[in-house]
Amino acid sequence: MSQTKRYCYSCDLKDDAQLIEEYKEYHAPGSVPKEIIKSIKDAGILDMQIYLTGNRMFMIMEVDDSFDPARKAEMDAENPEVQKWEKLMWKFQQALPWAKEGEKWIPLDQIFQLP
Template identity: 70%
Template sequence: MSTKRYCLTCDLKDDEALIAEYKEYHKSVWPEIITSIKEAGIVDMQIYLSGNRMFMIMECDETFDPVKKAEMDANNPKVQEWEQLMWKYQQGLPWAKPGEKWIEMEKVFQL
């Protein structure tokens, strides 16, 4: 099985208490969210944090389609509830479009 890697970034609100709450939520992500991630063809997902800037790495199988994932999420009430909750903690990057959270990053180097 071949995989494709996606790297994305998003900011948290620069507030220590909110960042701590966000990290707590991610220690036990709702099972419906985990299911929706896996059903989309995402085989591994990791989020790293530095200050209030996050970096996400997704390893996806050949069935993953970002457009299809967005449609699945839009039609899943539990995912929409989670996303609304996460907006309490997240903020768009300065160059993000209105309502845009995670932005795919451009690879600029590989060893």
């Protein structure tokens, strides 16, 4: 029986209102290139949502049993369309202050679950 699992991540945008608006336009419905959507789904990601407050983003992913973050990173590294998209997105994004070298989206630790 297949189960879904949730992953949550955070990343900052550059604190520039014009860049934030442009980033939002790139992520408006129908705006993300189909190759990027395909790469996300091919990795076992069933649903992905990004929320924004100020310049801090939160990404929530629901994944199936086939999802492996390391495998997704390998798939992305080998996909020229994903690399092109990531390079473009880095124009808008910046690492969280506590991120390690090369880290972009940082996993969030769950600290509460409604009983």
